[in-house]
Amino acid sequence: MLDAKTKVSKATIRRIPLYYRAAQQMQQRGIRRVRSDKLAEIIHIPSATIRRDFSSFGELGKSGYGYSVATLVEEFGQLLQVQSPEDIVLIGVGGLGAALIENNFRRNPDLDIVVAFDHDPAKINTSIDGIPIYSFADLKQRLPKGVHTAIVAVPSSSQESVIAQLEAAGITAIMTFAPQPVACKPTTTIRYIDLTSELQSLLYVAHQKQKA
Amino acid sequence: MLDAKTKVSKATIRRIPLYYRAAQQMQQRGIRRVRSDKLAEIIHIPSATIRRDFSSFGELGKSGYGYSVATLVEEFGQLLQVQSPEDIVLIGVGGLGAALIENNFRRNPDLDIVVAFDHDPAKINTSIDGIPIYSFADLKQRLPKGVHTAIVAVPSSSQESVIAQLEAAGITAIMTFAPQPVACKPTTTIRYIDLTSELQSLLYVAHQKQKA
DNA sequence: CCTAATATGTGAATGAATGAACACACTTTG
DNA sequence: CAAAGTGTGTTCATTCATTCACATATTAGG
Structure with missing residues (x-):
């Protein structure tokens, strides 16, 4: 799921770190799932933008459920290559x-x-x-x-x-x-x-x- | 000439300081006039963008001549209110x-x-x-x-x-x-x-x- | 003074980013 | 297992920003 299926826009790229940080913080607080509109409140980015951004990296979420925080941490972590110092x-x-x-x-x-x-x-x-x-x-x-x-x-x-x-x-x-x-x-x-x-x-x- | 004749775009606003700084530096070097394409080289912003930005604050330049550095310093200085600390x-x-x-x-x-x-x-x-x-x-x-x-x-x-x-x-x-x-x-x-x-x-x- | 050269300001075209809305897939509950 | 509820991913419309290209206004030079 690492590769972008389509060209990732510049604006989206600048938001990746925000998504990664938010997901990390939720994980630390023990939150396991999150909806795009809840995330929108937290990081002050419209939920539609969040869903669109996420979808440019694959289908990270599930209809009727939301996103798994662990998945977000994993995916955005890989995008930002946090595993290799x-x-x-x-x-x-x-x-x-x-x-x-x-x-x-x-x-x-x-x-x-x-x-x-x-x-x-x-x-x-x-x-x-x-x-x-x-x-x-x-x-x-x-x-x-x-x-x-x-x-x-x-x-x-x-x-x-x-x-x-x-x-x-x-x-x-x-x-x-x-x-x-x-x-x-x-x-x-x-x-x-x-x-x-x-x-x-x-x-x-x-x-x-x-x-x- | 201070007032914007039309709504100034957010992107333009973020460039005002660059224009002001560039104009100041040219003035200090004794340069009295400048063309948009020369300015483009210096600050790495396309000349068309520069001209459009400038025009949103009035007609600062003259056809066939370019812009007076003194005018630019004056106008952008006023926009940024550099006269009042x-x-x-x-x-x-x-x-x-x-x-x-x-x-x-x-x-x-x-x-x-x-x-x-x-x-x-x-x-x-x-x-x-x-x-x-x-x-x-x-x-x-x-x-x-x-x-x-x-x-x-x-x-x-x-x-x-x-x-x-x-x-x-x-x-x-x-x-x-x-x-x-x-x-x-x-x-x-x-x-x-x-x-x-x-x-x-x-x-x-x-x-x-x-x-x- | 007249002509050639120049460079602005802008209309029109393109491209990027956002916003609204919803079909459909998945979840949950009874 | 079926029905009601929920929230994603995406399509379409719109706003925002940049780029192109040139008519027009000004300068420069003979």
């Missing part, structure tokens, strides 16, 4: 980078920051929460084999060069907090987390709402 | 909260975290970078008049209660890093920043790309 490298141990290491996606044991890089001599060869920090210049030597995922928390000005070097070292998935868009290889997938933009557009919406 | 309160001074205070949107002088709250006695009545930290229990007394914006960086489990109290204290715009969705007043605008979901869906896309 995803080792992650962090670039840039400033305030944000350090906070990410401390956090380290603890709720998701499969997501694991295993090593960090920085260019500040004061930080190099230290560690945070057991995660070693190396010089970014040594990226190629220090990057563990089989790691293809990076989180980038460096100043915008360094971003382009950093990402180029990551690509050269074999990284193919990048989440970055610097909003400066960069050109990358077609095989590389980049997601930009732009907190300033998020806040500004939130404020725009909020201001509009007040005016109305 | 937006004071922000931060709830939750953990690793992430502290990093946000240190950062404090320095590139945008109108965005300003002015005070923080936590419930950890070890942090209360201390300060970071001059930003005082008070007890969250004292929110109502300590919240400066006229502040309607909050950034929430507390554990998911506390989120619901925290947001309810923020609403009671007059906050109407909230950006939060806990993904647990909460019910809120219709006058409140909430934006969820869900780093785990972003990473998971990024990885899903990246894995699909490798398979193809």
